[in-house]
Amino acid sequence: MTATLQPPQAADRPVIPHVGVPGLRLVRSEIRKIATTNAWWLFGIASTAFTGLALWINMAEAAEHISRARDTAAVFRPGRGLSAAELAQAQAEFAQLHDLHLQATTAAGNIFTSGQFFGLLLVMLMGALVITNEFQYQTATATFLTTPQRTRVVFGKLLAVLGLGLFFWLLSRALSFVAGLIFFHNIGLTNSLTEWPVQRAIIFNLVAYLLWALLGFGLGTLIHSQIGVVVTAMLIYLGGFIGGIGVFNLIRAYLIHGDWVLTSAVVMPSIASQVMVSPEKLYPEAASWWVGVLVLTGWSVVAGAIGIVLNRRRDIT
Amino acid sequence: MADGGIAVEGLTKVYKNVRAVDDLSFAVSPGRVTGFLGPNGAGKTTTLRMVLNLVRPTAGSATIGGRRYADLVDPIRKVGGLLEASGAHRGRTGRNHLRMLCDAAGIPISRADDVLTAVGLTPAADRKFKGYSLGMRQRLGIAAALLGDPDVLILDEPANGLDPEGIRWMRDLLRSLADEGRTVLVSSHLLSEMELLADDVVIIAAGKLVRQGPVAEVIDSAGGAQMLVRTPSPEALIAELGSTVTASPIDGGALRIVGADGPTIGAAALRVGAEIHELTVERPDLENVFLQLTAGKADIR
Numbered sequence: 001m002t003a004t005l006q007p008p009q010a011a012d013r014p015v016i017p018h019v020g021v022p023g024l025r026l027v028r029s030e031i032r033k034i035a036t037t038n039a040w041w042l043f044g045i046a047s048t049a050f051t052g053l054a055l056w057i058n059m060a061e062a063a064e065h066i067s068r069a070r071d072t073a074a075v076f077r078p079g080r081g082l083s084a085a086e087l088a089q090a091q092a093e094f095a096q097l098h099d100l101h102l103q104a105t106t107a108a109g110n111i112f113t114s115g116q117f118f119g120l121l122l123v124m125l126m127g128a129l130v131i132t133n134e135f136q137y138q139t140a141t142a143t144f145l146t147t148p149q150r151t152r153v154v155f156g157k158l159l160a161v162l163g164l165g166l167f168f169w170l171l172s173r174a175l176s177f178v179a180g181l182i183f184f185h186n187i188g189l190t191n192s193l194t195e196w197p198v199q200r201a202i203i204f205n206l207v208a209y210l211l212w213a214l215l216g217f218g219l220g221t222l223i224h225s226q227i228g229v230v231v232t233a234m235l236i237y238l239g240g241f242i243g244g245i246g247v248f249n250l251i252r253a254y255l256i257h258g259d260w261v262l263t264s265a266v267v268m269p270s271i272a273s274q275v276m277v278s279p280e281k282l283y284p285e286a287a288s289w290w291v292g293v294l295v296l297t298g299w300s301v302v303a304g305a306i307g308i309v310l311n312r313r314r315d316i317t
Numbered sequence: 318m319a320d321g322g323i324a325v326e327g328l329t330k331v332y333k334n335v336r337a338v339d340d341l342s343f344a345v346s347p348g349r350v351t352g353f354l355g356p357n358g359a360g361k362t363t364t365l366r367m368v369l370n371l372v373r374p375t376a377g378s379a380t381i382g383g384r385r386y387a388d389l390v391d392p393i394r395k396v397g398g399l400l401e402a403s404g405a406h407r408g409r410t411g412r413n414h415l416r417m418l419c420d421a422a423g424i425p426i427s428r429a430d431d432v433l434t435a436v437g438l439t440p441a442a443d444r445k446f447k448g449y450s451l452g453m454r455q456r457l458g459i460a461a462a463l464l465g466d467p468d469v470l471i472l473d474e475p476a477n478g479l480d481p482e483g484i485r486w487m488r489d490l491l492r493s494l495a496d497e498g499r500t501v502l503v504s505s506h507l508l509s510e511m512e513l514l515a516d517d518v519v520i521i522a523a524g525k526l527v528r529q530g531p532v533a534e535v536i537d538s539a540g541g542a543q544m545l546v547r548t549p550s551p552e553a554l555i556a557e558l559g560s561t562v563t564a565s566p567i568d569g570g571a572l573r574i575v576g577a578d579g580p581t582i583g584a585a586a587l588r589v590g591a592e593i594h595e596l597t598v599e600r601p602d603l604e605n606v607f608l609q610l611t612a613g614k615a616d617i618r
Contacts (some may be wrong), residue, residue, distance in 0.1 A: 013497075014431065014466055020423045024601065029421035036413035037406055138404030141371060141559045142414075142461060148387040169446045205409075230389045316371040 026156025051115030127216030165213030221307020240270025397462030451478030
């Protein structure tokens with residue numbers, strides 16, 4: 001009997017089905033990336049803590065304002081030596097402070113959007129980290145091997161980032177909603193949720209979360225260094241809030257004398273954001289709320305577009 | 318599977334002042350393990366990254382089964398890549414690393430467990446990447462490359478950090494993948510390992526092709542086999558072999574003969590009645606050939 005040479009037996013190759021909705025696969029992958037690292041709960045805890053802190057401050061302030069407004073015994077006592085105009089202004093101020101409806105609405109607007117200041121910073125940072133993490137941890141290689149069309153990767157991340165903004169908004173809003181309802185129930189006052197100014201504040205709070213997440217994302221595509229992007233984001237956000245309007249005031253005072261200089265301060269992302277969320281004009285020369293929306297979107301689109309172009313050409317090493 | 322070959326044509330990458338890869342052309346066939354060899358800095362990794370669309374070539378092209386990597390539909394079902402810097406997030410578990418790749422590729426996440434088993438990493442699947450040893454990281458990278466059960470594997474230094482058992486495992490794995498008809502291109506510094514594993518080699522130095530072909534041919538091209546003969550009557554044997562062969566005495570009274578093969582020497586010894594105490598083929602090994610071929614080209618550029 002002779003042995004015959006058999007060709008090597010083909011091993012059973014597994015049949016791997018295609019799963020997932022083609023357009024959403026990358027989004028799903030991005031969400032898993034976020035959910036499987038510590039960033040997830042660290043940012044969650046930070047967001048919860050900042051919301052809690054802001055709620056505490058806002059509710060303490062609201063309690064004080066509302067009890068003052070409820071004090072019907074208070075009467076308007078102007079100081080001596082006021083001009084007629086000053087007198088009128090003081091009287092109007094007094095009337096506002098003792099307008100229970102106005103105070104309740106303002107309190108509701110503040111309480112139901114508690115945690116916005118740091119919440120926006122957090123979603124901005126997360127938006128940036130979604131991109132920079134890939135380079136920090138050298139996962140860009142695996143990501144781009146799976147999806148060599150880099151622009152598709154960027155858009156997948158973009159959708160995930162918007163989802164992230166929405167999620168953190170929901171988290172923060174759920175907390176403040178529960179706390180706010182208890183607060184207004186306890187002091188026996190309407191929660192004002194049916195009032196447009198309060199609804200507007202909550203809606204624009206969401207818009208702000210999405211736009212800042214987007215802006216952080218745009219920055220992340222542009223600056224791939226983790227530290228670089230965190231520092232830049234902090235500068236843009238905190239520096240913008242603290243120093244932004246000051247710089248424009250100086251320009252107005254010493255360089256260009258025109259009110260449009262103050263109006264144009266809206267090009268600063270932080271001022272654009274405040275202009276957008278404020279129900280009334282932030283300051284007399286402030287631009288309209290929709291200019292704020294456009295400016296924030298504009299910055300995100302410009303940063304993102306430059307980032308995408310660079311990304312397409314970039315060598316992944 | 319005829320379309321699973323890799324074709325590199327005129328591939329060039331110029332960094333600021335270095336031609337990292339210089340007009341490089343070679344072909345890799347399916348069903349064979351092809352070793353991609355070169356000194357440090359020869360441009361191996363850059364070449365593999367260009368094939369995988371991670372680095373933009375300055376000129377030339379690289380295709381897999383006739384298509385550029387970027388033009389492949391579902392690339393990780395066709396090509397599995399492992400690169401030196403294939404990292405994973407330090408805080409993510411091996412299983413989750415694979416699952417997020419499954420998500421992106423539209424592969425069921427159960428496949429992550431299959432490949433973890435295939436590379437023997439199941440016990441560490443739920444440990445974070447930062448706790449992995451170098452060998453475990455390589456295994457995770459190979460698991461990722463196998464996720465889509467691809468026809469083509471492109472592996473950059475896969476044996477890095479593996480222990481002897483791991484190297485043996487890797488050799489058997491790559492061998493069996495090639496035997497199933499897949500294309501396997503693997504870069505390595507371990508020349509003795511490559512000699513055992515590879516069917517073909519592509520040797521580059523200073524970004525240029527030095528030699529390519531089946532391992533035996535490449536070795537023979539560098540001078541061919543020599544015969545080692547031990548006999549008490551060397552003069553008679555040399556005289557009988559004639560002037561077409563060169564014989565040189567080496568230590569211990571043996572002769573090194575070039576230009577005659579075993580049967581020729583045996584027949585000559587029989588005719589003159591010379592006793593043969595030893596007759597051995599001395600084939601140069603891949604390491605010698607490699608060093609010879611890349612001599613002077615391995616400088617840091």
